[in-house]
Amino acid sequence: SQQGEEDPQALSIQEGENATMNCSYKTSINNLQWYRQNSGRGLVHLILIRSNEREKHSGRLRVTLDTSKKSSSLLITASRAADTASYFCATDEPYNAGNNRKLIWGLGTSLGVNP
Amino acid sequence: DARVTQTPRHKVTEMGQEVTMRCQPILGHNTVFWYRQTMMQGLELLAYFRNRAPLDDSGMPKDRFSAEMPDATLATLKIQPSEPRDSAVYFCASGLVLDANTGELFFGEGSRLTVL
Numbered sequence: 001s002q003q004g005e006e007d008p009q010a011l012s013i014q015e016g017e018n019a020t021m022n023c024s025y026k027t028s029i030n031n032l033q034w035y036r037q038n039s040g041r042g043l044v045h046l047i048l049i050r051s052n053e054r055e056k057h058s059g060r061l062r063v064t065l066d067t068s069k070k071s072s073s074l075l076i077t078a079s080r081a082a083d084t085a086s087y088f089c090a091t092d093e094p095y096n097a098g099n100n101r102k103l104i105w106g107l108g109t110s111l112g113v114n115p
Numbered sequence: 116d117a118r119v120t121q122t123p124r125h126k127v128t129e130m131g132q133e134v135t136m137r138c139q140p141i142l143g144h145n146t147v148f149w150y151r152q153t154m155m156q157g158l159e160l161l162a163y164f165r166n167r168a169p170l171d172d173s174g175m176p177k178d179r180f181s182a183e184m185p186d187a188t189l190a191t192l193k194i195q196p197s198e199p200r201d202s203a204v205y206f207c208a209s210g211l212v213l214d215a216n217t218g219e220l221f222f223g224e225g226s227r228l229t230v231l
């Protein structure tokens with residue numbers, strides 16, 4: 001079942017603008033990950049943020065995590081046409097004896113960056 | 116440059132035929148996942164293995180799908196008989212999963228299946 005819900009479903013911006021995507025989830029988590037998928041390709045890992053972290057940066061990417069609201073946001077600054085892709089969040093539930101470790105995926109945000 | 120390799124990249128077949136998709140995970144990864152992606156359902160988990168042992172295949176239609184991992188370098192997903200509704204992109208992903216943490220997953224480029 002899908003736990004993460006990305007918002008918006010689709011986003012269209014101009015090159016140079018910032019793009020913000022949000023992810024909400026339902027249960028407590030161990031970590032949250034963001035992935036990018038270019039058209040016709042496999043998913044590529046972007047960044048992982050642990051439940052005890054609030055913000056993380058990687059190049060033009062900034063991820064925040066608010067565990068009290070069960071939400072995360074991915075900000076891409078100074079977007080480029082090459083950032084056009086779908087972006088997915090995935091959550092890793094805390095380990096317990098009853099669950100096998102696997103990621104729970106959202107349905108993704110489709111980002112279009114116009115040159 | 117370590118990567119997950121999937122074959123075939125594209126497969127067109129007729130309803131009722133057997134389809135086998137193969138995946139070579141990254142050496143040293145202990146977990147292999149099979150996903151199916153469609154526009155309507157998104158990314159669905161079909162089955163996964165930890166240290167080659169099947170952990171969960173509840174996402175698979177068991178009457179026609181089977182997943183195996185005969186050795187550490189090969190995972191297979193078989194559909195027999197195939198149906199038009201099986202048309203989708205099938206992804207294999209591998210990663211290192213430890214008790215406290217699921218780390219990043221590495222995806223293959225996918226196998227695009229069309230069943231006529």
